[in-house]
Amino acid sequence: MAEALVTLELRGRVAWIGLNRPAKRNAINDALLAALDAAVGEAQGQARAMVVFGHGPCFCAGLDLSEHGARSAEAVFHHSRSWHAVFRRIRSGRIPAIAAIHGACVGGGLELASACHIRVADPSAIFALPEGTRGIFVGGGASVHLARILGAARMTDMMLTGRALDAAAAERAGLVTYLTEPGGAVDQAGVLAAKVAQMAPLTVLGVLQALPRIQDMAEEDGLFVESMMAALAQTGPEAQAGLAAFLEKRAAKAGES
Incomplete structure (x- = not known):
């Protein structure tokens, strides 16, 4: 039996949602996006806060480009809108979402992290928008939501030059809310989620x-x-x-x- 693409565990009032394609660096394909949507919906019906994290070597390496190349312009448009809908469910849903980030958090992974309300990262985290260097454009909401966090000028630099931000630079830029010791992002996110879950x-x-x-x-x-x-x-x-x-x-x- 295949492992779930997204894991969901309820610990008290906190839902733990894990991206689970470690061999693909948790790249988001259509199946994972659908599984994430279902997990978020279940979490919002049962928990008071959620933690989103990545199993394996990183948080999320972004869009699975192996599914992207054959799409028409119309299909890409509707695919982008499907990402918007899932990330809107996180951003505008019933409960706060905390991203626990380690390793790569790039492209669509950064858009997912930006949909969360609080971002916790350890020093291994790397943030980038490689879409520009691959001849494509962001499609998961970054041009609106990430630009509001980073500022359009910094996002322009990242897209045009391929510049990546390490965890310390991301914290200075206001993208990372909490910077932890190595390996500490998940634990810190759990502490915060437990506190948030007690809010009125x-x-x-x-x-x-x-x-x-x-x-x-x-x-x-x-x-x-x-x-x-x-x-x-x-x-x-x-x-x-x-x-x-x-x-x-x-x-x-x-x-x-």
């Missing part, structure tokens, strides 16, 4: 759904939505319990774990 659902809803939209709004519209979200979250039962714990000195202070 209304707060999570605001962070995942309102915050990205506010970035695209005019200032006054954004501030209006912020106030509406604050009113919704701060009158919820979790907020009332959290405020009471703080006032009664039962809660950790800011910066404490």
Whole structure:
């Protein structure tokens, strides 16, 4: 029996989703994309946070080019849109996603990592967009979402010159949220996911759904939505319990774990 292309394990409130084509450096083909979509959907119905990682030598080496060459322009267009749909399910779904990155995180793998809300990397991580040097263009959402993280100028450099960022450079650029010791990305992602899974659902809803939209709004519209979200979250039962714990000195202070 063939091994699953994507593994899914529930540990308490956290879903662990692993890309599982290690012999192909977890390159994303159509079957893996479909398996990832199914795993993400299951995780969002059962967990409060998810960790996305790669089995084997790296996180993800991107698009499986062996399936790409024979496609027509129309087929490539619809294939790109299918990637957008799966990554949108991660980015705009019900629960936060944390990418645990080691080794290659390039092309479509970087687009997958960019769809996650937090990115944790160890020093082995390498980030690149090799599409330009191969005569193709990004198709998994990088031109919108990765460009917002890195800035269009840095993404332009990476695509035109093939420049790769090591983990330290990616952290300086704001792409990597946490940089760990060697081999520590998965453990750190687990710690963060367990913490995130305890967040009040209304707060999570605001962070995942309102915050990205506010970035695209005019200032006054954004501030209006912020106030509406604050009113919704701060009158919820979790907020009332959290405020009471703080006032009664039962809660950790800011910066404490």
